Each structure stands twice: as C-alpha cells, then as structure tokens.
Amino acid sequence: MSIDSLNEEVLRRLSKMLDNATCGWRQLASAVSEVPKFCYSERELTSCSLQVLSAAGSPGRTLLARLADRSCSLDFLLHCLRKIDHQEAVQYLTTVVAQLIQITVQPQSQQATLGGRVVLICRATGPPGLSYQWFKGKEEILDETGSTPELILCPLAQVHQGHYICRVNHGENVVFSQWAQVRCIVSAGCSSSLFPGAESGLRITRQPQSQAVSEGDTLLLECHAEANPPAQYEWYHNTIPLKQSKTQTLKIPCVTTANRGQYRCKVLNLYHTAWSDTATVTIGPSSITETSWVEVDRGPDSQEIHRSGVGPYPLQQMSKSTSTKHFYATDKVALLIGNMNYVYHTQLCAPIADVHELSNLLRQMNFKVVSLLDLNWQEMHSAVTEFLLLLDKGVYGLLYFAGHGYENFGNSFMVPIDAPASYTSEHCLCVQNILTRMQEKETGLNVFLLDMCRKRNPNDDVIVQPGLLKVTANIVFGYATCVDAEAYEVKRKDVSNGIFISFLKKRVCEDEKVTVMLDRVAEDMGHCKITKGRQALELRSNLSERRSLTDHIQTFECSASQSARNLQWAVAHDLPESRCLQFECGVKVQLGFAGEFSNIMVIYTRILEQPKEIVSCSAQLTDFPEDVDIDLKKSNQETLLEAGSCMLIDDSPASPEAPSLYTRVQSLQRLRGELTFTICLHYTYANMDDEVQERQSVTIGKPLVSKLNLHKLRPPCASSYSSFSYDSFNPSECSSLSSDAWSYKSKADLSRSVNVPEETDGSEFFDAPKPLVASKSLPLSQASETNYKFSDMYGFHSH
Incomplete structure (x- = not known):
C-alpha cells in the first residue's frame, strides 16, 4: 500500500509530528534518499521549508505529498521513520496501517x-x-x-x-x-439445481508450471480444465489481471524483467470458479538458453567455420547465478541540448523546461550533466567533442536533444539554430555518427533520448554513411515519436513541456532496466487522450544486460583519465566567486552569481551597506560584451521572473534592507574573452533631487562553459587538453562554492545540485531572506486532460 491510501486526517496528524527541527521532515527526506527516485534536490527541500510562511502551510505535509506522487509505500515510510528513530510517528502510523487490512x-x-x-x-x-x-x-x-x-x-x-x-x-x-x-x-459432474438432469462441474487438469526464462525469450504458461458448461480463463500477474489473456495458454513474446513474478489462472463457468496453482517466473539477463552453441561464419566468400563451446550452466542454474548480478558504471555523464530560438525556423518553447527538469533528475542519479541551450552548428559539434572527452571504458553516456530534427534513410539529424531554411545533412549533426565515436570509448551504456521530429527532409537526398557500428549490446534509443511523425509540446501561459518529458520525468528515476523504464513511459503516453494517433514513443535497443540509469558508480582506482574527466567537467561549471565592492560614497554592494544552465548565468547585485544620508540606492549592470546575449528590457529586474528566468520564481516582495536586482546572461559559449561589465551605482541624498552615479568596471574571467571555447573549430582527434590551458586554471578554484551564497554548497554535492539559482541562509547579508519557489511545469495528470488542444501548438517540424 502506498501513502495515497492514507486519509487526510491521518496525513495531517502525521505532518504535525514531522514539523520539527530535531527529528522531522528534513531527517525523513535524508532517510528516504537511499532510494534514488526519492532523492530530492535542494530546491525542492527549500520549497518544503517555505511552507511555514503560510498560516496553514506544513513542510512535512508537502514532503509526504511529494513521496505520494512518486508512489512511496507505507512499508518504506515506516522503515525510514524507524531509521530516524521517530517513535511517536512510528507508533501512530503502525496503528493506522494495522487498520488498513x-x-x-x-x-x-x-x-x-x-x-x-x-x-x-x-x-x-x-x-x-x-x-x-x-x-x-x-x-x-x-x-x-x-x-x-x-x-x-x-x-x-x-x-x-x-x-x-x-x-x-x-x-x-x-x-x-x-x-x-x-x-x-462421485464423478466429474454433479446435479444442477438450476437445470435438473444436466451435469455441471469444473476441475483443473493441468496446472501452470514455474519456470526460468531469459530476456528476449517467449514465455508459455498453460492451464487446462474439464468443465460443463465450458470454462473461461483469466490470467493474473502478481494479482493484477491480464485483460488480453483469456485462453488456456498465456504467451508473452520477448520477455523482459518486468515480466518476472507470480502467475495464476482463474477458471470459471456459469456455476463454478477455481484458481490454478501459482507459477513463479524468473527472468535471467542472458539470451543464451542452451548449454552448447555453434558459431558459423557466413561471410559472402567464406566457407562455414564451426566453433563450438559448452556453457557452464544449464538454463535453470544460469538464471539463478546471473539474475542477482549487479552492474556498475565507472562514471555517468550526460549532455543535454535544447534548441529553441531558431534563426530561420519555427520558435520552440518547451526545450528550456525539458532540459532543466531532466538535468535535475539525472543529477539525483549522480550523472555529471552539461546542459546547453540554443547552439549553432559549430557549438553543437564542439559540445559533442567535449562530451566524448568525458567518456571512458565502462562510463554511462546519455545524450538528450530537444529541438527541430528529421530522419532520412534510418539516420537521425539534430538541427542547429543557425541551419538555413532548406537545410541538409551537412548543416546538421548525425546521431549515428556520434554513436560510432562513443563506441570507441568502450562505454558501458549508450543512451540517446531524441525529443524531435522524425519526418523525412525533402531537401536532403544524400544517404549519409555513418562509421561502422560495433556489436556492443549496450545501445538504447528512445525516440519521442515514431518514424515519419512529429513531436509536440504543450503550450501553457507560464511554462511549456514537451509531451515526451511530461511522461519521462515520472519514470526516469525508477530502478529498472533502461528499456523497461522507457516501455512504461510508452504505455503512459498511450493512455493519454491528446497524444493518441499523434505521437507515440519508439524504443530501439540491443541492450542485453539489466543496466539502469540508477546503477551505482564504482571506481577501483583513480586513473589519470578519470581525473582529467572530472577536471574537464568541473571547468564547464566554474562560477566566479561572490565579491563585495566599496564605492566612494560609502555604499557597499554584493555581486553574486548562479548557473541556471551550463551556458546561462544569473548575476545579482545587492546593497549591503549605505550611509544614512543616502535615501535611495540601486546597483545596475551595463556595458556587457557583444559576444553574450543580454535582453536589455529584462536586465536589472527586481525578480528572477522579470529577469527572464522561468525556472525559478522569486515571488516575495523586495526587502528594503536588502534590495536586489537580477540580470540573466545567455550564450556564454560564444564568449571569446573574459567577461567584463560595469556596475553603475545610482543614489540620491536626502534633501537633494538630483541623482548621483558612480561606476566601477568588473572582470570575472570566463564563467561556466565559456572556458571550453565551444565557438572554436575542433581538430579531428581532439585531446582532453585541447580546450583550455592548465597554466591559467587552478583546479582548487573549479567551483566557487563555499564563499558564494548563491553558488553550490560543496564540491561533494555538485553532481546532485539543482541547476538553478539558489540562496543559502545568508544571515550576514540581510535579515529576511527571500523565498524562492520553483514554477510548475505540466504535471502528468494534466497532460491526460482533454482540454489541451493541438491547435496553436508547434510541432518539431523538419523544415
């Protein structure tokens, strides 16, 4: 049973017990994080804590609601409450649960x-x-x-x-x-009181048998019965009815780990009902089902060459010996690209929200994530090259792309924002070419999630010949839509989500084989009324092992390649240190930084001190270099939302003791030199009408991904050291973490941190910190409603 089975009164009383600092909801959040899908980001925990600002708000109730959304069971909740030694909550919940038999x-x-x-x-x-x-x-x-x-x-x-x-x-x-x-x-039948003289009865003559099969095999279960009138059959898997299985034989082709468990058959006729014995089905990871094999080389010019061998285990033994095997990654890295602002094509809305949400979820599973928005052809090529440098033997590599795309002759192409109106393959990136380069790294798992259109491009009749793929059995392609179909995004007033991510975000943290997880996403999409006949997820895979995105990282020694990989990743997330500037008038200004994405940074200015004779004061940023993208209408705004950051909303009124202004700096990948700008201080003295200005120039180096110089051409075989100079880079300063109240808290938590601006308590700067509340994207429940229409929605058109 899940938390959803508890009524509101029980949840209210339980929340009251958890709303304390010493042994409460924060300790519970830490305890439940032992399961990856219950890991919560700092932003989500901050959102819980801000509930105390409301008269009826409860952080504990908010946490319980989040656990219920992710189908947390009552057994696991009790386990975690015992773990934090919350005796009162354990006793109360145990009593309540006992009444739920x-x-x-x-x-x-x-x-x-x-x-x-x-x-x-x-x-x-x-x-x-x-x-x-x-x-x-x-x-x-x-x-x-x-x-x-x-x-x-x-x-x-x-x-x-x-x-x-x-x-x-x-x-x-x-x-x-x-x-x-x-x-x-006495006999197989008996007299029927309803139809005298007729014989009725029901007897199961053949029971389903327990068995062990391998992934990819066909499962056959049989149940036969003698019955008068004739019997009907209903199959059950783990007590859940299989609606399509109404015959004596249950046949499941190409089984996966999702098919393991207990099966029973319910046999019934007009008068009687009987249940078969329980058949337990175990699923092994290997597709080899025989104890011996023969390999035959069938090349066009070769003769048959037989190589035989004997497997070490028969099927039953092999399933037992391998089904408990745990898989590990030597590291986990992800490149997420979202293209929205196309020069010659339809503008998109969803990629910013989709990349943001998937980044946070992957970080919870210890992925090193590089998230980039609006890349041109050169920048996409360079980003992929840098991504490949992060890969090594046994590493899990994941590439997600949201934007315009197309598919020709079985090859998928991602469209950069500067692609011309009639683009061809030479203007785009071929996904299959990236895969061949990933295979050279001997990666443990290659996952491609392509949230784009797959219509054919009539302007492109060139058949691209990617490099020869190796037989690695570790490749997974998750397409947001089928061949020759479009992918859609749901338009809303505040934020948009792509259909694919709306469903994927509910499943991606499940501790299941990647293909099983994506199968469930496909089923969820199939139940949504607005996507039927328009968009359906397509899964292509040759994954032969039960590898999951939640697999742990295990390194036996710190190799030189691992050190270089960690350093390279840290470079792309290096934020400037927070600093304080003193002006001649006596005003002290704090300058802080936060990475919203790997190529988008938010800069804020805050007045820390000002003389009593100054009655009004503000610090505004100006004179940015032309390389970066600044929306002048949205710069120096009082809230993050007004500054253009729809991923995090500051909905509190400005504090007169600590006024702040926010400016969002985009396209950092195009920055060719150090980022230099001017702080212009505007202030007014008492009894004076004229405004006074002071200016200071500030240089903060090359923040975030700008250090990688993605605007530069890459050599055919780029090395790990081609993108930046170690002479000018101090590894100990990779992330200005401890001194910046807006940057990440610690290096150890960097991979789990939310990719959004985030404030710590900062009591040394002001008395009343501003609460930051995450905006909501399209929830799954809303995606199932019919009031969303596809009119006014942009498909990911291919031209």
Missing part, C-alpha cells in the same frame, strides 16, 4: 471428486506481518496449510465437505473473508 483475493466455493485436490485462497494487503487462520465452520484448521494464504485439501475426503472462512490478523486487528463451500462429488 484489505482482502484482495477471496476464497471461492469449489467442488471436486473424492481423492482430488482443492485449494482455497485468501490474500490480503496491509502492514507487514499479516497472519492467516483457516476455519471449517467454528473449528480452526491446525494442519500445515491452515496458517497460510492457501489452504490445501488433498486427498479430498467426505470429512472435508463444508463451509470455510479465513481470518487475517495483525495484532488486535482482524478481518474475515467471505465463506466458501467445498463439496465432494
């Missing part, structure tokens, strides 16, 4: 021939430690199956005839099942 499978009346076999089944959900008691009439059944969910009567005798009931216990809480009658018959 629900019988999910009721025992059914049955009849069978003497000497036959009858199984009565009662299953219940509830708190851990449920116990079962079977009774015949008023007498408790004390044999070995009398205290289990399945009561077995075999061989069936006259003494077994009667009425049975099951009692489910948890402490003092008790729930009874319905009554089930067992009757003995």
Whole structure:
C-alpha cells in the first residue's frame, strides 16, 4: 500500500509530528534518499521549508505529498521513520496501517471428486506481518496449510465437505473473508439445481508450471480444465489481471524483467470458479538458453567455420547465478541540448523546461550533466567533442536533444539554430555518427533520448554513411515519436513541456532496466487522450544486460583519465566567486552569481551597506560584451521572473534592507574573452533631487562553459587538453562554492545540485531572506486532460 491510501486526517496528524527541527521532515527526506527516485534536490527541500510562511502551510505535509506522487509505500515510510528513530510517528502510523487490512483475493466455493485436490485462497494487503487462520465452520484448521494464504485439501475426503472462512490478523486487528463451500462429488459432474438432469462441474487438469526464462525469450504458461458448461480463463500477474489473456495458454513474446513474478489462472463457468496453482517466473539477463552453441561464419566468400563451446550452466542454474548480478558504471555523464530560438525556423518553447527538469533528475542519479541551450552548428559539434572527452571504458553516456530534427534513410539529424531554411545533412549533426565515436570509448551504456521530429527532409537526398557500428549490446534509443511523425509540446501561459518529458520525468528515476523504464513511459503516453494517433514513443535497443540509469558508480582506482574527466567537467561549471565592492560614497554592494544552465548565468547585485544620508540606492549592470546575449528590457529586474528566468520564481516582495536586482546572461559559449561589465551605482541624498552615479568596471574571467571555447573549430582527434590551458586554471578554484551564497554548497554535492539559482541562509547579508519557489511545469495528470488542444501548438517540424 502506498501513502495515497492514507486519509487526510491521518496525513495531517502525521505532518504535525514531522514539523520539527530535531527529528522531522528534513531527517525523513535524508532517510528516504537511499532510494534514488526519492532523492530530492535542494530546491525542492527549500520549497518544503517555505511552507511555514503560510498560516496553514506544513513542510512535512508537502514532503509526504511529494513521496505520494512518486508512489512511496507505507512499508518504506515506516522503515525510514524507524531509521530516524521517530517513535511517536512510528507508533501512530503502525496503528493506522494495522487498520488498513484489505482482502484482495477471496476464497471461492469449489467442488471436486473424492481423492482430488482443492485449494482455497485468501490474500490480503496491509502492514507487514499479516497472519492467516483457516476455519471449517467454528473449528480452526491446525494442519500445515491452515496458517497460510492457501489452504490445501488433498486427498479430498467426505470429512472435508463444508463451509470455510479465513481470518487475517495483525495484532488486535482482524478481518474475515467471505465463506466458501467445498463439496465432494462421485464423478466429474454433479446435479444442477438450476437445470435438473444436466451435469455441471469444473476441475483443473493441468496446472501452470514455474519456470526460468531469459530476456528476449517467449514465455508459455498453460492451464487446462474439464468443465460443463465450458470454462473461461483469466490470467493474473502478481494479482493484477491480464485483460488480453483469456485462453488456456498465456504467451508473452520477448520477455523482459518486468515480466518476472507470480502467475495464476482463474477458471470459471456459469456455476463454478477455481484458481490454478501459482507459477513463479524468473527472468535471467542472458539470451543464451542452451548449454552448447555453434558459431558459423557466413561471410559472402567464406566457407562455414564451426566453433563450438559448452556453457557452464544449464538454463535453470544460469538464471539463478546471473539474475542477482549487479552492474556498475565507472562514471555517468550526460549532455543535454535544447534548441529553441531558431534563426530561420519555427520558435520552440518547451526545450528550456525539458532540459532543466531532466538535468535535475539525472543529477539525483549522480550523472555529471552539461546542459546547453540554443547552439549553432559549430557549438553543437564542439559540445559533442567535449562530451566524448568525458567518456571512458565502462562510463554511462546519455545524450538528450530537444529541438527541430528529421530522419532520412534510418539516420537521425539534430538541427542547429543557425541551419538555413532548406537545410541538409551537412548543416546538421548525425546521431549515428556520434554513436560510432562513443563506441570507441568502450562505454558501458549508450543512451540517446531524441525529443524531435522524425519526418523525412525533402531537401536532403544524400544517404549519409555513418562509421561502422560495433556489436556492443549496450545501445538504447528512445525516440519521442515514431518514424515519419512529429513531436509536440504543450503550450501553457507560464511554462511549456514537451509531451515526451511530461511522461519521462515520472519514470526516469525508477530502478529498472533502461528499456523497461522507457516501455512504461510508452504505455503512459498511450493512455493519454491528446497524444493518441499523434505521437507515440519508439524504443530501439540491443541492450542485453539489466543496466539502469540508477546503477551505482564504482571506481577501483583513480586513473589519470578519470581525473582529467572530472577536471574537464568541473571547468564547464566554474562560477566566479561572490565579491563585495566599496564605492566612494560609502555604499557597499554584493555581486553574486548562479548557473541556471551550463551556458546561462544569473548575476545579482545587492546593497549591503549605505550611509544614512543616502535615501535611495540601486546597483545596475551595463556595458556587457557583444559576444553574450543580454535582453536589455529584462536586465536589472527586481525578480528572477522579470529577469527572464522561468525556472525559478522569486515571488516575495523586495526587502528594503536588502534590495536586489537580477540580470540573466545567455550564450556564454560564444564568449571569446573574459567577461567584463560595469556596475553603475545610482543614489540620491536626502534633501537633494538630483541623482548621483558612480561606476566601477568588473572582470570575472570566463564563467561556466565559456572556458571550453565551444565557438572554436575542433581538430579531428581532439585531446582532453585541447580546450583550455592548465597554466591559467587552478583546479582548487573549479567551483566557487563555499564563499558564494548563491553558488553550490560543496564540491561533494555538485553532481546532485539543482541547476538553478539558489540562496543559502545568508544571515550576514540581510535579515529576511527571500523565498524562492520553483514554477510548475505540466504535471502528468494534466497532460491526460482533454482540454489541451493541438491547435496553436508547434510541432518539431523538419523544415
């Protein structure tokens, strides 16, 4: 059972217990983070803490709601409450959960021939430690199956005839099942009271058998019954009915790990119902199902060459020995590109929100993430080259692209923002070429998530021949749409999401094989009314191992390549240190920095001190170099939203003790020299109408991705040291973390940090910190509503 099963009164009382500083919701958030999908970013925790500003707000209630959204079970919640030693909450929740016993499978009346076999089944959900008691009439059944969910009567005798009931216990809480009658018959049929003279009956003659199969194999389960009238069949997987399976044989082609578990068949006719035995199915990771193999070289000019071998295990043993194998990554890196502001093509809205949300989710799974917006052809080529430098043997590499795209002759092409109106493959990047370069690094997993159109490009009739792909069995392609179809984004007033990310963000942190996770995303999209017939996820994969995006990182030694990789990644996330500037008039100004994306930075100015004779004062930024992109209408704004940052909203009124102005600097990848700008201080003295100005020039070096010089051409075989000079770079200053109240908190937490501006308490600067509240993107529940229309939505058109 999940947290959703608790009523509002229980949640309210539990939240009240968690709203304390010593042993409360913050400690619970830390405890639940042992499972990757329950890891919460600092921004999300800040959002919880800001609930105290509302009279009815509760940080604990907000955290419980977030856990419910991610399907947290009550068992796991109890485990975490015990872990933080919150005795009051444990005792209360244990009592509540004990009252939530629900019988999910009721025992059914049955009849069978003497000497036959009858199984009565009662299953219940509830708190851990449920116990079962079977009774015949008023007498408790004390044999070995009398205290289990399945009561077995075999061989069936006259003494077994009667009425049975099951009692489910948890402490003092008790729930009874319905009554089930067992009757003995001499032959396969018995007289029917409804149709005298006719014989009716039901007897299962062939039970489904437990078995072990490998991923990619076909699963066959059979259940046969003798019945009059003829029987109907209903198959169940882990107590969930399989609606499409209504025959004696259950056939599942190409099984995955999602198909493991327990299977039962419900057999019924007009008068009777019976349940089959439980068949347990285990799924092994290997597709080799035989103990020996023969390899035959069938080249066009070669003769057959036989190489034989004997496998070390038969199928059953192999499944047991390999199904528990854990996979590790030597590192995990991701490149996320979102192109929106095209020069010659339709403008898009969703990539900024999609890249932002996916960045945060991947960081929770310890990915090193480089997130870039609006790249031209040269910058995309350079970014991919830098991404490849982060890869090495055993590394998990993930590439996500959102923007215009197309597919010709089986090759996918990502369109840069400067592509001409009639672009061809020479103006774009071929994804398959990137894959061949990734394979040269001997990566452990290659994942491509392409959120773009796959329509054919009529302007391009060139058949691109990518490099020869190696047989690596570690490649996954997740296409947001099918071949020759478009991908869409949902337009809203505040922020837009692509259809793909709207569903992917609910599943991407699941601890499942990548292909299983994407299959579930495809199923979710299939249930959405507005996407039916328009957009459907397509999955292509040759992944043969159960590798997941949540796999842990395990390095046995710190190699030179790993050190270079970490340094290279740190360079792309190097923020300037916060500094304080003293003006001649006595005003002291704080200058701070935050990375919204790897190529977008927010700069803020804050007045820390001002003489009493100065009645009004503000510090504005101006004179930025032409390389970077500054929207003058949105610079020096009082809130982040007004400054153009829709990922984080500062909705508090400006504090007179600490007024702040925000300026958003975009396109840092095009910065050719150090970033220099001017702080212009505007102030007015008491009893004076004229405004006075002071100016100071500030140079902050090359922040974030600008150090990588993505605007420069890359040599065919770029080395790890081609992009920047170590002489001018101090690794100890990679991230100005501790001194900047707006930058990341610590180097150890860098991979988990949210890619948004974020304030610490900063009590030394002002008394009342401004609360920062994340804006909401399209939730999955809203994506399923029919009030969203595709009119006025831009598809990711290919031209």
